[in-house]
Amino acid sequence: MDTQETQNDAVLFSEVATVSGHKIGIACLNSERSLNALSLDMIHLLQPQLLAWQDDPEIACVWLEGAGEKAFCAGGDIVAMYHAMKELPNTPATEVVDFFTAEYRLDYLIQTYAKPLLVWGDGFVMGGGMGLMNGASHRVVTERSRLAMPEISIGLYPDVGATYFLGQLPDNMGLFVGLTAAHVNAADALYLGMADFAIPSEKRDNTLQALKNASWTADTELNHATLSDTLQQRIFADGELGAGYLYENRELISKLMAGDNVVDVCAQFLAHETDDSVLQRAQKTLANGCPLTAHIVWQQLQYGGSLTLAEAFRLELTLSVNCSITGDFVEGIRALLIDKDRNPQWSHAGIAEVSAEDVDALFIAPWGEQPHPLADLGE
Numbered sequence: 001m002d003t004q005e006t007q008n009d010a011v012l013f014s015e016v017a018t019v020s021g022h023k024i025g026i027a028c029l030n031s032e033r034s035l036n037a038l039s040l041d042m043i044h045l046l047q048p049q050l051l052a053w054q055d056d057p058e059i060a061c062v063w064l065e066g067a068g069e070k071a072f073c074a075g076g077d078i079v080a081m082y083h084a085m086k087e088l089p090n091t092p093a094t095e096v097v098d099f100f101t102a103e104y105r106l107d108y109l110i111q112t113y114a115k116p117l118l119v120w121g122d123g124f125v126m127g128g129g130m131g132l133m134n135g136a137s138h139r140v141v142t143e144r145s146r147l148a149m150p151e152i153s154i155g156l157y158p159d160v161g162a163t164y165f166l167g168q169l170p171d172n173m174g175l176f177v178g179l180t181a182a183h184v185n186a187a188d189a190l191y192l193g194m195a196d197f198a199i200p201s202e203k204r205d206n207t208l209q210a211l212k213n214a215s216w217t218a219d220t221e222l223n224h225a226t227l228s229d230t231l232q233q234r235i236f237a238d239g240e241l242g243a244g245y246l247y248e249n250r251e252l253i254s255k256l257m258a259g260d261n262v263v264d265v266c267a268q269f270l271a272h273e274t275d276d277s278v279l280q281r282a283q284k285t286l287a288n289g290c291p292l293t294a295h296i297v298w299q300q301l302q303y304g305g306s307l308t309l310a311e312a313f314r315l316e317l318t319l320s321v322n323c324s325i326t327g328d329f330v331e332g333i334r335a336l337l338i339d340k341d342r343n344p345q346w347s348h349a350g351i352a353e354v355s356a357e358d359v360d361a362l363f364i365a366p367w368g369e370q371p372h373p374l375a376d377l378g379e
Contacts, residue, residue, distance in 0.1 A: 010041040012067075013049055015059070016208070022060035022216040024208075025053040029066040035074035036066035038128035043102045047109065054114050060216035060223050061116040063208065064132065069144065069201070072121045073129030076103065078154070082333040085324050092366055096324045097317075100159075101373045103128060104313040107161050108377055111135030111309055115220055116227045121145050122201050131160025134194070138227055141186040142201035143241070147194055150181035152289035155332030155344065156323055157296040163304040164312035166297075168193065171250040172257035178297035179257075179266065179289070180282035186236075188244030197231045198241055207234050245278055262298035266351045290328045291348040295359045310378030315363070317374055322362040 012028040027046060029036040053059040066072040076099070084095035110117060110132060119136040121129075125147045133139055133147075141147070149158040149166075158166055158178045166174035169192050176182060177192075189195035199207060210230050216223055246253065256272055259265035270283055286294070296319060304312060323329040328346050335344035348354045365372060 011045045020216045023058045025059045025062045032068035035071035037077045039077040065120040071124035074124040075127035085330045100320045107131040116224045139195045140197045141189045141195040147184040152293040155290040155328030159316045163300045167304045171254040175257045187241045188246040191247040199234045291351045314374045318365045
């Protein structure tokens with residue numbers, strides 16, 4: 001047998017033997033019905049297994065994917081957090097702190113992983129899925145991939161390391177993606193630097209077979225090159241993917257997202273008259289989205305570039321917990337996922353109504369005299 005597999009409800013793990021005598025560790029998020037929404041159970045299974053594979057000399061590389069054809073991971077499992085926040089209003093609910101702390105530790109591990117780590121980002125990759133994918137050394141998208149950071153619609157903000165990576169996107173696209181939850185297809189993911197390889201979804205099995213036949217060694221740097229070469233041989237041919245919408249409209253979007261403050265930029269974007277259905281949808285999302293989120297996104301992009309990865313995750317844990325205490329996170333989940341009326345009553349009537357004091361309060365750590373839960377990150 002060339003495959004050793006262990007199963008549980010949340011994640012499937014297997015180790016596939018290669019012809020060179022090494023193994024490939026495979027982890028599959030296993031909640032197809034929820035579009036593989038990232039749960040605390042998944043996180044608690046992935047973290048120790050990734051650490052074990054990182055220390056196992058037989059493991060040459062790791063492959064992370066989601067069950068089914070619809071999604072790699074379409075976000076975090078936030079319904080459980082909603083009930084915890086409702087039970088303990090205006091308080092840092094243990095479930096909220098525990099989830100985000102564990103999620104960000106996992107994201108940080110992937111960002112700093114010592115071995116080649118491939119994420120097969122087929123289907124929807126949103127929110128928490130972006131956190132898992134963004135930090136991987138080899139990020140693969142397919143013709144079915146749709147990447148997005150949709151947090152403005154639930155009263156959160158682009159987290160999971162987005163404070164660190166959104167500002168790296170070209171042409172003011174980080175601001176556009178954060179404010180409008182715009183979907184990013186495979187071609188645009190390559191343009192934005194959100195993915196490294198675009199491979200037809202039908203070549204998944206062929207790609208894994210090629211990795212089993214590859215010449216792995218004990219040299220991590222060589223193994224990174226081996227994985228890159230294998231993936232590069234299977235990418236879409238020139239012209240097969242077509243041009244991405246964001247790439248084709250980059251000059252207009254960059255111009256609409258340019259300005260001195262978030263109030264003016266959002267007003268400028270919303271006032272733009274267009275028959276373009278994508279821009280119209282983006283305008284509707286921003287107009288209906290959480291005003292507080294728009295300000296957080298702006299601050300993230302102003303200051304995120306000066307932070308280390310560990311500092312970015314520490315800031316995000318502060319922001320996420322504060323959004324659950326005094327922000328609009330509870331109301332956003334209620335409107336979208338609980339009552340499903342899609343009519344959130346945000347704490348501010350519009351983006352211009354948000355004060356600097358309202359925003360600053362979200363950046364103050366709620367731990368008091370206690371150490372930050374991610375204080376040790378990066379040490």
